[in-house]
Amino acid sequence: MFYIGIFIQLSLSAAVSSFSISYSPRSICAFENSSVEFSCTFDFPYGHTLVVSKWFKPRKDQKQDGSQQGMFVYHTDDAEIHERYMNRTTYANQDKNCSLKLHNVSRKDIGRYFFRFETNYWWGKYTGLGGIDLSIAVLPFRVTVNTQKTNREINEGDSVTLTCNTENCTPTQEAFIWFKNGRLLPKATEQTLRFSSVSREDFGNYSCGLKNSDTTLTTETLLDVRYRPHNVQIINFPSKEIEEGDSLTLNCKSNANPALTNYTWFKISDTNTSYIGYGSKYSLKTVSQKNAGRYLCVAVNDVGSQNSSVIELKVKEHSRLDFLLIATTVLLLGIAVTLIIFCIMKRRKQIASKKLPAEKTSTVTPTEEIYENLRNSLKSEEISTNLTYADLMLPPASSDRPHYSSQEDMTVIYSILSDREETKTIEQI
Template sequence: MLYIILLMQLHLSAVMYTWSVSYSPETICAFEGSSVDFSCSFEYPYSHTLGTLKWFKPETYQKQDGSHEGIVVYHSNAKETNKLYQNRTVYTNQDKNCSFKLHNVSKTDIGRYFFRLTTNSRYGKFTGPGGINLNVAVLPFRVTVHREKANGHIHEGDSVTLTCGLENCTPKQGPFAWFKNKLLLPHATESELKFSFVSHEDFGNYSCGLKNSNRTLTNETLLDVRYSPKNVEITVFPSGEIQEGDSLTLICKSNANPAVTNYTWFKISRTNVSYVGCSREYSIRVVSQTDDGQYFCIAENDIGYQNSTVLTVTVLKVEEPGHQHFLLAATGALFFGIAVTLVIFCLVKRRTQFATKRLTEQVCVCISSDQRPTATLTEEVYENLRKMSKPEFEENLTNLTYAELMLPPTNTDRPRHNSQEDRLVIYSLVRNNEDH
């Protein structure tokens, strides 16, 4: 029983004489110009009376274990505070709470900070071991590429991690913002951007910063993903229909990293595949029917190769110039023949009309109405008739010309015998060719 009492007294004495300081966090990374909170609590023997309180930072050339006080950052006696930290620190000033805040941190504030307390006892001095390490992040942000392979290039399928960092350290406050080719990646909000299996689509320039902050500017870092040719295709110049005699250029296009070093062209004619060229462009100065067929190209770089889809080239046949000239000549001759026929027809018709008119003028005797003889309907007048022998008459028969004169009916009161007497017919020997 006595033994137990002695143990309890020793334990109580040990508790009453315990010295301790607790820091949180052990390491701080802060942006340059920001404010930093140093969380701290302490214990000291119950029988002691608390004296001075202070925070200090050893110089860079001193031991960083708290054995050398160095620069006084805060002192319960303000006069003891270093000029570099006056008006920049705020102490909590609560019982056994040694927390304080440091404003407007800079690169000169980088170091380890310790809390030290003293009491009225002769040996009443204690410095909390470990301290808090302060690091100051200096802008701008920098993107660091970490790859699975220590050396060599990044290829499709590799595991890659991009880290958003700054000089000295990277604060954990966020969220972070990531940009690819200056475009925001909305789902990337961590300080690291991971690619388990990087692809050619991830190729680009990356930058980072803090979201909704002006601390987002950073130099771009290229994620150089190497890949074999992709999206190989053929473009045709000029586009549209291709006729014999035209010029034609086929261009092989692709995406690749590194760039394509070899191009190969092939032509498919029925079941035959033949090699036709070895440059990025395949040109035909004068297209003919023999160029009709299917074409494809193969693009190759150091990583691999890929072929394009097949392009069908159809060459339209053009009519021969001689045949065109023949058709034009035949058409012209046809129209010329029609025109000549029409002209001849018009001339013949006009000549016929002219001859008929002239003959009529020669044989027609114009008798005016006041010179017409009056006669009865039964009268027949024979004028200038003479007898001739039959042979003479037959001989000159063709030289006689007769004219038929239609006389109007008379006004006599003599009754008409028949309808045939309504007209008076006068036969007159007009002219004999011998009289000329």
């Protein structure tokens, strides 16, 4: 009996070993409302007849190793199919092909699926081990940035990978598309976008999606590449000599990420380099010969620094001839202005003096004018009389002229004066 038991056990083991189920793939990621296919093949020993075929999904509270069948997704007997999967499956129904299509998948379908068959022998029952895991991708897609650095800061030269995925999983059976700043990257068709040595040119906003679906595009994700200042240059620099006395402002500009933290200015004289200031601008209110020389600026941020190219400032010295010419011009201009003002004032006085007599004449009546003339004539006569008396001189006693008595002399004089008054009075009338 002992040997018979061993023989039966070995026979059963050999029979069971000839039962097999093969799944492909072992895991599937699908979008909601899409269809998925569980590829499957099976085999059993010669002489067995297939009686029952079924796909099942264990419930959450059951073991997920296939030992507990749970809900039937497909069953040879339609009455055994769970209501959730009714009319949602298509079974291959071919010789030793157990493939199953599940339509209109949703998040409720997430889980592990197993195939099991039964033959006409009581020991001819077999469940495929491992099963197939189904995951549902929850849109929208998102771009994740992966780097080997722990602080998540990406500097120029680092290795970076961008991955296009969804919340639970990412379907890989379709081609992907990538966009940078809204522009299509035609060569990027994989789920991942890799940068072995990222550069400042890779800085930008990235989005992704499925090639044949515009509705799966992600929102933009910034690839923030940090880099030291570059293209440092001094602008507003004079292209020719600048003259003494002029003002000058130099600007230092650069591109950098993160933003620049400092600008430093240096002046090079012979072999000496001296610090002269800081800030993006360097100003000279009055340029002189001592400002002539070579200049450069240094831009600095958290990643590094870079120098501008060296530029040379040439200052033109004023000659004495130029100074005399300027002084003479200023002097002549001052004299001309003074003369113009003087002429204007003199002209105004002349105009004012001409206007005043005209105004007075216009207010005098004819009668008043006659009396005024008479007064003037009388005054002139008084003056003439006085002058006559003043000019009157008697001849000296020793003169050869004949002598008259004083009485006669006085009579003659008064007579002459009287005649003159009458004559003048008649002329005035």
